[in-house]
Amino acid sequence: MEDRSLLENINRHITLTENECALFLSLLKKKKIPRKNKLLTQGQLCDSIYFVDCGALRAFYLDVSGKESTIMFAVKDWWVTDMYCFINILPAMLTIEAIExxxxxxxxxxxxxxLYQTVPQFERFFRILMQNAYIREQLRVVQNLSMTAEERYDIFVKKYPEVANKVKQKQIASYLGITAEFLSMIKRKKL
Incomplete structure (x- = not known):
């Protein structure tokens, strides 16, 4: 079954009947995103959430001076969107781009x-996703406040081993809140 990884993701938290699975799948649109193409662009209306079936994406904020700050990475089996703008159906604050x-x-x-109306279990599923995302972001803020850049880099590499090898050093540095040069120093020290 082509949609197996998506349904396995759902089944970790809720159990659906065949008809409920069919309804859910009928509401989805499968999209291929070439490397460096954008799934969502800052300023574009954010009215969708995405499940990553394969590949890797990066969500970033672009400030008025053109500086990019990486907010998150999304790899296989993750959900991604600009959550604030998605919930409120607003123009996106973030850009989501395919790393590969x-x-x-x-x-x-x-x-x-x-789905919430037809299959109420989906409210539970997405509540769990939101809780997990909130926890992840809270931990990231606490780590940024309490840990050294080297410790944050070590956690990043352990948490995202497949991403660490796929993205540019400056993207990892912007996620960690440091410069690419400082990240180079950290990496050299570890050799």
């Missing part, structure tokens, strides 16, 4: 609302 050729499943906000 990727395949995602798109779920529109209005279809998610239909």
């Amino acid at each position: 050729e990727s395949t995602v499943y798109q779920l529109k906000k209005n279809d998610l609302e239909k």
Whole structure:
């Protein structure tokens, strides 16, 4: 079954009937995103959430001076969007770009609302996703406040081993809140 990884992701938290699975899958749109192409662009209306079937993406904020700050990475089996803008159906604050050729499943906000009405278990599923995302972000903030850049880099490499080898050093540095030069020093020290 082509959608197996997506359904396995769902089945970790809720159990669906065949009809509920069919309804859910009917609301999704599969998209292939070539490397360096954008799935969502800052300023574009954010009305979708995406499940990463394969590949890797990066969400970043671009400030008025053109400086990019990486907010998160999304790899196989992760969900990604600009959550604040998705929930409120606003223009995106973030850009989401494919680090490598990727395949995602798109779920529109209005279809998610239909799912909540038709299959109430999906409220539980997405609540769990939101809780986990909130916990992840809270831990990241605490780590940024309490740990050295080297410790944060070590955690990053352990948490995202497949990403660490796929992305540019400056993207990892911006995620960690340090300069690419400082990250180079950290990496040299570890050799």
